[in-house]
Every structure is written in C-alpha cells, then in structure tokens.
Amino acid sequence: MLSVPHQQPNLHVQQAHGPQQRHFNPYTENGGTILAIAGKDFSVIAGDTRQSEGYSIQTRYAPKVFRLTDRAVLAVNGFAADGNMFVKKVRQRLEWYRHAHAKDMPLRAIARLIQTMLYARRFFPFYVYNILGGIEEDGTGAVYSFDPVGSYEREACRAAGAAQSLVQPFLDNQASTAKFSTSRTIPLTEELRSLSFSLSAELFLSGCYPIGNQTLVSSRPTVQTNPYQSARQPRMDNAIYHKWR
Amino acid sequence: MSIMENNGGSVIAMVGKECVAIACDLRLGNQALGVSSDFQKIFPVTDRIFLGLPGLGTDVTTLKELFRFRVNMYTIKEEREIEPETFAHLVSSTLYEHRFGPYFIEPVMAGLSKTPSGGFKPFIAATDLIGCLNFAKDFVVAGTASSKLFGVAEGLWEPDLEPEDLFETISQTIMNAVDRDAYSGWGCIVHVITKDQIVTRTLKARMD
Numbered sequence: 001m002l003s004v005p006h007q008q009p010n011l012h013v014q015q016a017h018g019p020q021q022r023h024f025n026p027y028t029e030n031g032g033t034i035l036a037i038a039g040k041d042f043s044v045i046a047g048d049t050r051q052s053e054g055y056s057i058q059t060r061y062a063p064k065v066f067r068l069t070d071r072a073v074l075a076v077n078g079f080a081a082d083g084n085m086f087v088k089k090v091r092q093r094l095e096w097y098r099h100a101h102a103k104d105m106p107l108r109a110i111a112r113l114i115q116t117m118l119y120a121r122r123f124f125p126f127y128v129y130n131i132l133g134g135i136e137e138d139g140t141g142a143v144y145s146f147d148p149v150g151s152y153e154r155e156a157c158r159a160a161g162a163a164q165s166l167v168q169p170f171l172d173n174q175a176s177t178a179k180f181s182t183s184r185t186i187p188l189t190e191e192l193r194s195l196s197f198s199l200s201a202e203l204f205l206s207g208c209y210p211i212g213n214q215t216l217v218s219s220r221p222t223v224q225t226n227p228y229q230s231a232r233q234p235r236m237d238n239a240i241y242h243k244w245r
Numbered sequence: 246m247s248i249m250e251n252n253g254g255s256v257i258a259m260v261g262k263e264c265v266a267i268a269c270d271l272r273l274g275n276q277a278l279g280v281s282s283d284f285q286k287i288f289p290v291t292d293r294i295f296l297g298l299p300g301l302g303t304d305v306t307t308l309k310e311l312f313r314f315r316v317n318m319y320t321i322k323e324e325r326e327i328e329p330e331t332f333a334h335l336v337s338s339t340l341y342e343h344r345f346g347p348y349f350i351e352p353v354m355a356g357l358s359k360t361p362s363g364g365f366k367p368f369i370a371a372t373d374l375i376g377c378l379n380f381a382k383d384f385v386v387a388g389t390a391s392s393k394l395f396g397v398a399e400g401l402w403e404p405d406l407e408p409e410d411l412f413e414t415i416s417q418t419i420m421n422a423v424d425r426d427a428y429s430g431w432g433c434i435v436h437v438i439t440k441d442q443i444v445t446r447t448l449k450a451r452m453d
Contacts, residue, residue, distance in 0.1 A: 165425070166396025173397060173421040 027079050027127045028053055032064060033161035034075035035171065036133040036143040043141035045133035047075045068094055069104040072134035074114075077161040078148070079127035086126045090114060107134045111144040111152060118150030125149050129160040246276060248301055248349050249374070253428030254286050255388030256297030257419055258355035258369040259402060260381075261411035264439040265367045267295045267355035268419045270390075270450075271432035273302055282431035282452075286388075290316055291326045292443075293365070294356035295436055296336070299388030300374070301349035308339075308350055315339065329356035329368040333378060340376030347374045351387040357438055365440045390426035397422050408444070412437050416448055424451055 034047040051062035065075045066087045074090065076083035093113060097105045105113070111132055118126060130146040145158040157175045159167035253274045258267040273284035287297045288309050296312060298305045315335060319327050327335070336352050352372050357365040371385035372378050379385060384402055386394035397418045406414055416435055423429035433448040 163396070165392040166399070168396075169393045169421040169425045170397045170400040172424065173401070173417055176421075 027082075029078065029127075030058070030080040031162045032077055033159065033163040033167060034064060034077045034129075034131050035157070035159040035167055036075065036131045036145075037157045037171065037175070038133070038143040038155070039141040041135070041139055041141055043133040043135065043143055045073045045075050045131065045143070047077065051080055066091075068110065069134075071104065072107050072110050072132065075131045075133070075160075077129045077131075082126040083128045086117070086128055086130075089117065093117070106137045107132070107142055107144075108136060108154075110134075111154070114144075114146060115150040115152050118146060118148065122149055131158050131160055249351075250389050250428055251276065251349075252300075252302035253389050253426075254284070254299045254302075254305075255386070255390040255394060255419070255423060255426065255429040256286055256299045256353045257384060257386045257394045257398065257415060257422075258297065258353050258371070259384040259398070259406075259411060259415045259418075260367045260369055261406040261408060261437075263357075263365065263367065264406075264408045264411055264437060265355040265357065265369055266408075266411045266415040266435060266437045267297055267353065267369075268415050268433055268435040269297050269299065270388075270419065270423045270429040271434065272423075272428070272430050274428060277427065279431065285434060287434060287436060288312075290332060290354075291356075293358075293438060294327070294329050294332055294354065295438065296332075297353035297355075297387070298350050299353070300351055304348040304350045308348055308352075311339065312336065329354060329358045329370075332356070333368075333370040333372075333380070337372055337376035337378050340372060340374065344375050349374055353385055353387050355436075355438065357440060389428035390422045393422035393425050394418060408437050408439050412444070412446070416446075420448060420450060 031052040036045040047065040049061045051058045125148045132144040136142050146152040157171040256269045269286040273281040290296050354370045356368050358368045360366050370380050384398045419433050432450050435446050437444045
C-alpha cells in the first residue's frame with residue numbers, strides 16, 4: 001500500500017511568500033524475498049507471502065509468485081502495486097499472443113517481452129525486480145532475472161529482495177556443489193528434484209515466516225502446485241491463509 | 246561511503262565439537278580499488294585464542310598492537326595466560342573506553358577455554374565497534390560481507406562438527422560469501438583450533 005505524507009490543506013488564504021514546493025513519492029518498498037533455481041529439466045521458483053512497509057506488516061498472505069502459462073512462472077518483488085499491475089499487463093500480452101498464434105508464448109520470448117515492457121517505462125519505471133522461471137521449448141529448466149528497467153540474464157539460480165544478500169551466496173554454494181559447470185542450468189537429476197524443492201523451502205523456513213505459495217514447474221504433463229509441507233513448518237492457524245490456499 | 250567499508254574485509258568464527266574455526270579474507274582496498282591481497286585480519290593472542298579485526302585498516306594495525314601490549318601486561322601481572330572469556334571482556338572494555346570516538350573495528354574472537362575438569366570448551370564471541378559483546382553458540386560474523394556470511398552460515402552450519410568438517414563448512418561459507426562481496430575476497434585464511442594443534446590453511450579465491 002502506498003502512503004501519502006499527511007499534510008493538512010491550508011484553509012486560510014495567505015499572502016504569497018515565495019515559491020512553494022509540493023512533492024509526492026509514487027513508490028514504496030514492500031519487502032519480501034523471491035528466489036529461483038534452474039535444473040536440467042525443471043525449475044523451482046518461490047517467494048514469501050508477507051507484505052510490509054517499514055516495520056509494519058500489511059498482510060501475511062499476499063503472494064508474489066504468479067503462474068503465467070503451463071511452463072512459465074513469474075515472481076515479482078519490490079513495490080507490490082507496481083508488481084501486481086505489471087503481472088496483469090504481462091498476462092494480457094500473453095493472452096493476446098494465444099489468440100493470435102493459438103499456443104502459449106515460449107519462455108525465452110516471455111523473457112524478451114518482459115524486457116521490452118520494463119524498458120518501455122525507462123523514465124517512470126515499475127519498481128520491481130522480476131524473476132522468471134520455467135521450461136524452455138527444448139525442455140531445459142530456466143531462470144531469467146531482471147532489473148527494474150529490463151536488463152536481464154538467464155542464470156542457474158537467483159535471489160532478489162530483502163534477503164537477497166543472505167540467500168544469493170547460499171544458492172551459489174548449493175549450485176556449485178550440485179556439479180554446476182559453465183552451463184546456465186544445474187544438471188540436477190530426478191532424485192535431486194525434490195531436494196532442490198525442499199532446499200528453497202528450507203531457505204524460507206530459516207529466513208522468513210510464514211512459508212507459502214511455492215510453485216514447482218515441471219516438464220511432465222501435470223503441473224504441481226501443492227504447497228510444500230515440512231516437519232519444521234510453523235503451525236498455520238491463520239484462517240485467511242487456509243481460505244486462500 | 247561509510248568508514249567501516251573504506252578498506253573492506255570480513256571475518257567469521259564457528260564452533261565445532263571440541264574445536265573452533267576462524268577465517269578471514271585477504272583483501273585490503275581503498276574504496277573500490279584493490280590495494281593488497283595479503284592483508285591478514287586474524288592474529289594469534291595466546292596458543293588457544295585468535296582475534297579477527299575487520300574494519301578500518303589503520304585500526305586493524307593499531308588494535309593488533311594494543312591488544313598484544315595489554316595481553317602481555319596481563320600475562321606478566323597474573324603469571325598465567327589469559328582465558329578467552331577474560332580476553333573478550335578486555336576487548337570489550339578497551340573499545341568502550343573510546344565510546345564517543347571509536348576505533349572502526351568489529352572484533353571476532355575464537356578460542357578454547359579451560360574447564361574445571363581440565364578439558365577444553367569451544368568459545369567464540371564478537372563485538373560491535375564500541376564493545377557490545379555477542380557470545381554466540383554457533384557462529385559470529387563481521388565485516389563488509391557480514392550479511393552474506395550470515396546467510397550461508399545459517400544454511401551450512403550444524404552442531405558438533407569434527408575439525409575437518411568444520412574446516413569445510415567455514416571455508417565454503419567464507420568463500421561463497423566473499424565471492425558476492427566487492428569489498429572482500431582476494432584469498433582467505435582459515436584457522437582450526439583443537440586442543441592439541443592449530444591447523445592454518447590459505448584458500449585460493451576468485452580474483453575477478
């Protein structure tokens with residue numbers, strides 16, 4: 001939520017005394033962290049669900065990971081209002097693409113689309129850090145990360161947001177120990193799939209509370225969206241959480 | 246830019262099973278300019294205590310000598326070696342003496358303290374630049390890569406690591422943390438302190 005500085009309108013008519021300046025800051029930072037890991041034929045993308053402003057928690061359940069197509073998921077961190085509007089606009093473009101071409105847009109094309117959409121707002125940017133995860137046309141798992149004005153790169157793993165500095169070096173480490181080579185994907189095999197999935201969950205359990213809204217993208221026909229349950233998961237007695245899950 | 250980040254550098258200490266480890270990077274810089282890749286920030290205090298001093302380069306050198314002097318004075322007066330807990334309080338009070346014009350250093354200490362039964366107990370501690378002590382049971386971090394060190398250590402560390410495993414854990418932690426920090430890196434040194442030996446290893450790191 002965006003807050004406007006409180007200022008009482010001046011009801012008295014006063015004499016002019018030099019120029020006056022008004023200002024309005026159209027941005028705020030809503031905290032949170034997102035991450036994604038690319039595997040050989042899958043990718044994992046996750047985000048916490050807390051939305052905050054300063055030290056205040058606005059809500060404990062505002063997901064910032066969004067399904068775009070059967071093979072693409074977008075996580076959006078930064079200014080929540082911009083994030084939601086940006087996802088809305090991306091989805092609209094993807095729908096137009098479906099109508100025009102009778103198929104889903106491929107992942108690398110979505111990545112380029114996101115770049116042009118972000119750069120179109122070069123001088124009034126969406127204040128969001130995007131991470132796009134999914135499956136490429138050739139079946140490989142992929143992660144694309146963006147800055148707010150559209151500079152992007154395909155990577156093996158990426159974290160963004162409030163805990164980026166804590167999570168990113170840990171992901172680097174786990175990526176390198178999983179026989180990470182010069183490739184942009186981690187050649188994880190089937191048995192390491194669940195490990196990688198629980199890895200991202202563990203990250204959030206140790207770093208954030210609560211955990212929620214994790215999406216596993218798989219090249220298999222069915223796309224799983226069941227939330228991960230861990231022995232260490234804190235008790236969820238928030239009625240709203242269960243309602244929206 | 247902050248005076249704490251002027252020269253860069255990071256230190257971490259971890260507890261293991263009847264052992265402790267402490268590691269630092271080797272970079273000394275002037276803001277973004279790299280100046281030295283052989284600037285150690287960890288110094289031996291006794292046979293069983295090491296002190297890491299990340300922060301302003303000039304204060305690293307000053308405090309290293311100041312603590313050497315004060316520990317020597319303690320040893321002469323008491324006619325025994327200083328214990329890690331005592332040394333931690335010496336560090337703390339020395340820094341607090343300069344409460345309103347501090348040394349820009351965040352010390353990290355690691356050592357083995359004597360138990361009444363004649364054994365040794367792992368000890369680590371860290372303070373902020375005015376000497377507020379933090380006795381942690383798992384690990385302590387300081388320096389320009391501190392948040393990165395925290396993230397990796399939180400993910401890799403586990404209780405009761407044997408010396409070899411503790412070495413691997415602390416090495417992976419510092420290497421991966423400083424590789425994401427522009428102000429740290431250029432090589433690392435790791436000390437693993439056990440009751441009958443100290444193993445010191447130099448790690449080659451990315452130079453880009």
